[in-house]
Amino acid sequence: xxxxxxxxxxxxxxxxxxxxxxxxxxxxxxxxxxxxxxxxxxxxxxxxxxxxxxxxxxxxxxxxxxxxxxxxxxxxxxxxxxxxxxxxxxxxxxxxxxxxxxxxxxxxxxxxxxxxxxxxxxxxxxxxxxxxxxxxxxxxxxxxxxxxxxxxxxxxx
Amino acid sequence: xxxxxxxxxxxxxxxxxxxxxxxxxxxxxxxxxxxxxxxxxxxxxxxxxxxxxxxxxxxxxxxxxxxxxxxxxxxxxxxxxxxxxxxxxxxxxxxxxxxxxxxxxxxxxxxxxxxxxxxxxxxxxxxxxxxxxxxxxxxxxxxxxxxxxxxxxxxxxxxxxxxxxxxxxxxxxxxxxxxxxxxxxxxxxxxxxxxxxxxxxxxxxxxxxxxxxxxxxxxxxxxxxxxxxxxxxxxxxxxxxxxxxxxxxxxxxxxxxxxxxxxxxxxxxxxxxxxxxxxxxxxxxxxxxxxxxxxxxxxxxxxxxxxxxxxxxxxxxxxxxxxxxxxxxxxxxxxxxxxxxxxxxxxxxxxxxxxxxxxxxxxxxxxxxxxxxxxxxxxxxxxxxxxxxxxxxxxxxxxxxxxxxxxxxxxxxxxxxxxxxxxxxxxxxxxxxxxxxxxxxxxxxxxxxxxxxxxxxxxxxxxxxxxxxxxxxxxxxxxxxxxxxxxxxxxxxxxxxxxxxxxx
Numbered sequence: 001x002x003x004x005x006x007x008x009x010x011x012x013x014x015x016x017x018x019x020x021x022x023x024x025x026x027x028x029x030x031x032x033x034x035x036x037x038x039x040x041x042x043x044x045x046x047x048x049x050x051x052x053x054x055x056x057x058x059x060x061x062x063x064x065x066x067x068x069x070x071x072x073x074x075x076x077x078x079x080x081x082x083x084x085x086x087x088x089x090x091x092x093x094x095x096x097x098x099x100x101x102x103x104x105x106x107x108x109x110x111x112x113x114x115x116x117x118x119x120x121x122x123x124x125x126x127x128x129x130x131x132x133x134x135x136x137x138x139x140x141x142x143x144x145x146x147x148x149x150x151x152x153x154x155x156x157x
Numbered sequence: 158x159x160x161x162x163x164x165x166x167x168x169x170x171x172x173x174x175x176x177x178x179x180x181x182x183x184x185x186x187x188x189x190x191x192x193x194x195x196x197x198x199x200x201x202x203x204x205x206x207x208x209x210x211x212x213x214x215x216x217x218x219x220x221x222x223x224x225x226x227x228x229x230x231x232x233x234x235x236x237x238x239x240x241x242x243x244x245x246x247x248x249x250x251x252x253x254x255x256x257x258x259x260x261x262x263x264x265x266x267x268x269x270x271x272x273x274x275x276x277x278x279x280x281x282x283x284x285x286x287x288x289x290x291x292x293x294x295x296x297x298x299x300x301x302x303x304x305x306x307x308x309x310x311x312x313x314x315x316x317x318x319x320x321x322x323x324x325x326x327x328x329x330x331x332x333x334x335x336x337x338x339x340x341x342x343x344x345x346x347x348x349x350x351x352x353x354x355x356x357x358x359x360x361x362x363x364x365x366x367x368x369x370x371x372x373x374x375x376x377x378x379x380x381x382x383x384x385x386x387x388x389x390x391x392x393x394x395x396x397x398x399x400x401x402x403x404x405x406x407x408x409x410x411x412x413x414x415x416x417x418x419x420x421x422x423x424x425x426x427x428x429x430x431x432x433x434x435x436x437x438x439x440x441x442x443x444x445x446x447x448x449x450x451x452x453x454x455x456x457x458x459x460x461x462x463x464x465x466x467x468x469x470x471x472x473x474x475x476x477x478x479x480x481x482x483x484x485x486x487x488x489x490x491x492x493x494x495x496x497x498x499x500x501x502x503x504x505x506x507x508x509x510x511x512x513x514x515x516x517x518x519x520x521x522x523x524x525x526x527x528x529x530x531x532x533x534x535x536x537x538x539x540x541x542x543x544x545x546x547x548x549x550x551x552x553x554x555x556x557x558x559x560x561x562x563x564x565x566x567x568x569x570x571x572x573x574x575x576x577x578x579x580x581x582x583x584x585x586x587x588x589x590x591x592x593x594x595x596x597x598x599x600x601x602x603x604x605x606x607x608x609x610x611x612x613x614x615x616x617x618x619x620x621x622x623x624x625x626x627x628x629x630x631x632x633x634x635x636x637x638x639x640x641x642x643x644x645x646x647x648x649x650x651x652x653x654x655x656x657x658x659x660x661x
Binding site: 007040088089092104 | 326327329330333334336337340344346347349351352354375378379382383550552553555556557559560563564567571573576577580583584588589592593594610613614
């Protein structure tokens, strides 16, 4: 049921995206829009078929089992607590934020330190050592190998 | 083979193995391995960096270095795909379908052993075919037109069934989404902006690197964090890395016809100008799955799912050099840069290259050959420490993987927005992984869509003008038969198996 609900949400999300693309295609010329429209319509039909298939399977089995085709995909993934999921996404979103603020080199070291210390609960010594080591390797790469300067970040302005 | 070719080959080998020239392929291979092990970086970046450095060098060390860049770059991307579910580039994406499940089952050594062996032997097949075909390539390449390219794109798309796992419907949807994403940016015929939604970032289209990093690297990291898995390998296998390198090596010889078929397929596809190398692995995997007597284990840790794409991926390098050297037409980004290097050093691909500079051509070929073997041997030597990484606590690996992915995403175009794009695709990729939506068809469609759309338009236009007769082109007929076989064979086999089961 968990996989069924998540799968339906994804089907719905992809359908919205495809419908939006299809709407945008009407603003294009015939040459530019012919192939995209064919693909988009076909995709929407397939998404509708997938949604219907999931719904019928859910009705037949009383919503207890995963639909056919997914049964061999392995065990149903464990339920992810909403709070844990949100924290996970927050840590992922923190990476571009850290790089945007502090630049690629310092931002990578800062992020690594924060992650290891607060998310992974490693010791200060280990976290600092890995953060500084990673920052050092990246600095070496950018000074010796990559010709372009690394992204400097907001704090450099 | 003509004696001047043999003399040139022998002279080139003597040069390659002499001091100090022998240093260049070794150094080049190590650099290429380091680059390709980092998600988002590849041999094309390395070649672009090396061009200004090697501008004043003699041609021989330049050929040695760049040949080793081409040869040493593919395998390590497959190693990260197998161990961490993170492909180095698009051509490595298909190896993770079976390579990563093998790692989760604790068979990382076997997977890498099979990949290393297929890689080295596949490159050998590619080089042999390159040497044999070089004199004949001119007329073969001139026979390829938009209709042939269209059929190749369609043939590639028929392998979607094999790449979709157990849900063909969702695989087709994923491919449709890949096509949608490929349409973003300027239309190549009318220069109209399509599907940018007012964002300047999308005007150049979606770059493959952030999409790949997001769908696989970042999605995998999110899965590690959300699932609470302690290590990359499954918990029960974390203390015992089963499988041995030797099992993987022997598996290649056990499935030698499959390996040989995949290598030849990879070489042929690599030899087609403009296709790009990513397609070779996808098609080889699809063919392996569709022609196997029992394909039930594909996608669940079947070693054949590693052998076929790996052989094709490395054989294609030899194939890609055929149009590059014979006609000056690059097969992909790497060979385009190589062409630039040749031109900078006063070497003109074509008849002149194959007659007056044959020794240099063989220096390049030997360097490619040696670097592939060196990469595979080093890969096998390092397999235990690399495989042990899968038993390191995931919470320690996650920030390192994330930052490497960030460097790869930003380095490609120097845009922070590429990292944001990668993170967004990471979230989508994680959701797809959770509900067993296949992701590989999306990547494949993203790669094939431009070829498909451009070829379709050109073919239809030429047909309207009466300049092309689809049915009188032999290669089109051959590709049509291959496409039809790809579609019909799995259905036929399934029906035959069901009939046999009913009889029994």
